Amino acid sequence: MNITAVLIDDEKNNLSNLSGLLAGYCPEVTVIGEAQNAADGREQILRLHPDLVFLDIQMPGTNGFQLLQQLPTPTFEVIFVTAYDQYGIQAVKFAAVDYLLKPIDVNELQAAVHKSAVRLAGKKKNVQIDNLLQLLQQQQNKDEHRIALATQKEATV
Secondary structure (H helix, E strand, C coil): CCEEEEEECCCHHHHHHHHHHHHHHCCCEEEEEEECCHHHHHHHHHHHCCCEEEECCCCCCCCHHHHHHHCCCCCCEEEEEECCCCCHHHHHHCCCCEEEECCCCHHHHHHHHHHHHHHHHHHHHHHHHHHHHHHHHHHHHHHHCCCCCCCHHHHCC
């Protein structure tokens, strides 16, 4: 499964480091966008529709949690990447896949990516089931609606 990702962190070297770790240890992840602040991150998310967002919490101005609150019904998974450990409970409330502390441990990164892949596969399966049910409902509706046409026999009476 290929997972598209957007990376959001206010420090350029953290973006480079994470991008390098993903390229080297998580080949299923394709980085499609990077941003160094919440406003640019929001724009990237809305424009690119990633499967996964790696999000720093502590950023100048709008923090990571505030960014998520600004988005209409996020369809992507979130992995928080931060130097601060006091945000763990809040991250859980945002239904984050994982919470990685900097410096990033490769094994923890791989485990977090695997968790997100499992969640994304579950979502995809749910969408496929919804589509199938919708198709079945449409077919049932077609069967209920019939058009009566006069036959030649009826037309001559």
